[in-house]
Amino acid sequence: MNGALYCPYCYHRFTARQIMFRCTGRPGPTGRRCESRTDPLLAAHTGDTAPRPPAFEADGRKGSARCECQVETTVRICPFCHSQLPTHFGAADSRLIALVGAKESGKTVFMTVLLHELRNRLGESFGLAVMGADDYTRNQFPADYEDRLYTERQLHESTRTAAGTREGRRPLVFSMTLNRRRAFNRSTIDRSLFSFFDTAGEDLRSADSVERNARYLAAADGIILLLDPLQMRGARPLAEPGTPLPEPGGARDDPAGVLSRVTDLLHDAGRTRRGGRIRKPIAVVFSKLDALDGTLPEDSALLRDSPRDAVYDEADGRAVHEEIRALLDKWQGGGMDLLLEQNFERHRLFGVSALGSNPVRDENDVQRVSEYGVLPRRIQDPFLWLLSEFGTISRRDSPRRAAPDNTAAKRRL
Template structure:
C-alpha cells in the first residue's frame, strides 16, 4: 500500500501520486502561455482569494510536470485537496505536523513565537540547525504578526481566533523547513524536515462540540505540545511570586478538562493504541515557571539550564520530567498525572518560561526584556523522538 502523506496546510491525507501541479503562466519554449485564473478551491477551503495558473494532474511523485495547455514545465506541486503550494521536496523529506494546544490564558502564542525565534537564532547555532519559512505567507505572517510585535514592540500577543471563527473552520498553520547538519565519518550531511505548527484557540477545547472542529488536525499530528498554565492549579497559584500577573479564572477551562478532551480524541483515533493508550507523543508543558522558581530546591533541575552540546540530553530531560511529576502533588495536579499515565504511552513533562519575567499589567513585555528559559526543550524532545535531531544515550 502506498504511503499516505499529510498536507501541512489542511491536514488532509493522500498518496504522492495524487499531488497536482500548477502552471507557472510564464511563456513556454513554444511561446504559448496560460492565463492566471481565480483558484476556487483555495477560496472555498482556506478563504484565500488568489489568482494562479491552471491546475492539472500528473504523476505527483515527480518534482516537475509539463502543462498540456502551454507546453511549459512547472515545479509548482500543490495539495490535491486545498490547492496550497507544497514545500520543496514534499514527500521526499520527513513531514512532521506539530499540534500546539492548550486552554485559554496558557500563553500558547507567546510560547510558539519565542520557541521559533530561539530555533532561528541561539539554539539553532548550538544544534547546528536552521529554521526557515517554507512559503512566503509563513515568512510574512511570522515576522509581522508574531516576532516583530513581541520582540521589537514589546507587545503581548493577542489570543488565537477560535477555529469556529476561521473560514470554513480552517486553522491557518505556520509551515517551516527545519534542517540539521549531521556529522558522519564520511563527511557532514544535511537532513531536512517539514514542520507545520497550528496554534488552536483555547475556546476550541471548552466543549466536545468545539473540539471536533480540530479533530482532523489533532488526528493527523505526529506530535502534540500541550501548554498548561500551572497558575491555573490552586496549589501552584498560592506559591506565585509577588507581582505575578495571574490568569483569568472566569470562563476558562481547567487544565484537567483540556487534557481529558485531547486524550479522548486521540484514544478514539488510535482505536485502543498500544496497551489501550494513545501512541502520539505528547509534550506536556507547564509555562510561566518564572513565577514558581523561587519555591524550588537549589538543586532542582528546573533551576538549571539544559547541558550544552549539539545533542538533546535525555538524562536532563528525564530529570525535569520527574521533578515536574513531583511538583504536581504540591500544585493539586495529581489528576493530570493519573490521566496521562492511564491514557498516553509516550509523554514527557517540561517546565518553561517564554518571557523569563511576568508581563506588565498593561500587556507589555517586562523592562528586562525577553529571557526565555528551556523553551525549546519540548520541541527538541519530539524531534529527537522522530530522529530528526541527535540525542544522548540514557544513563546506565
C-alpha cells in the same frame, strides 16, 4: 498507513500520487498562457483570494508536470486545500510537529520565542537551520510575531485574533533541517515541519475547531501540549504577586480536562486498540513557570538552564520530569501523570518559561515584555526531546559522557 502524507496547512491525509500541481502562468512554447484567477478552494481554506494560475491533476509522485498549456511546473499543491506544499514535502524523513493547548495557555508566545531561539542562538550550535516554509510564514512571522515581541516588546492580545481577521486561519509552517554526520563521513539531512495553527481562541471547544484539531493531532508525528499551571487550583495562590491570572475557564479549560480531551482525540485518530496506548510522543509542557519561581527549591532543575549541546540530555530531562510530577500533586493535578502513563507509550513532562518574567501593562493597558526583556528558560527542551524520539538528534544517557552520534539514530519505534 503506507505512504500516507498529511498537509501541513489543512492536515488532510493523501497519498503522493494525489498531490496536484499549479501552472506557473508563464507563456508556454505554443504562446498560450494560463490565466490567473482566485482559487475558490484555497480561498475557502486559507482566506487567500489572490489570483493564481490554475490547479490541475497529474501524477503527484513526480516532481513536475505539464499543464494543458504545455508549460512545465514544479509547483506542487495539496489536493484538499490547494496550498503550495513545501519544497521537500513528501521526502521520507520529514515529520510534523503540532503545538496545541487551551486558549491563553501561552501558545503564541511559546511558538514565537522557540522559533526565535532556534533561528538565532540555538540553531547555530545545533547545526539546525529553520526557515519559513512558504511566503506567508516568511512574511508574517517576522512582522507579526517576532518583531512585535522583540522590537515593539508587545504581547499579542488574544482579542486581535478574533474571527474575521486574517490571522487564525492559516497555519505558520516552518521547515527545520538538521545536517547529521553519519559513519564514514556520509551525512544525511533530517527534515521536520513545524506547523502552528494560531487559533482564534476557542481551540478544542467549538465543533469546527475540534474537527480541525483532531486532524491536526492525527497528522502530527509528535505533539507539544502546552498547559497553563495558573489554571490549576493548587497553583494559582502560589503565583508571584502581580501575575496576570487567566480567568478560570471551568473544568473544560483546566489542564487535566484539556489533557484528557487531547488523549481522546488521539485515541480516535489512531484507532488505538482497546486498552492500548498511543505511540506518538507527547511532550506535556507547563508554561509560565517564571510566575512560580518563588515556590521552587533553590537547587531545582527547573531553575537551571538546559544543557547547551546538540544532544538530548536524558538525565537532565528525567530530573525535570520528576520535579513537575511532584509539583502536579501540589497544584492539584495528581491524576494527570497516571493518565499519561496509561495512555501514552512515550510521554514526558516539561516546565518552561518563554518570557522569563511576568509581562507588565503600560499606561495604555497594552501588555508588554518586562524591563528585563525576553529571557526564556528551558524553552527548547520539549522540542529537543521530540527530535530525539524521532532519532533526529542523539540522546545522552549517562550524565557525563556523550553517546556516539549514531546510537540514537535508530531509536524511532
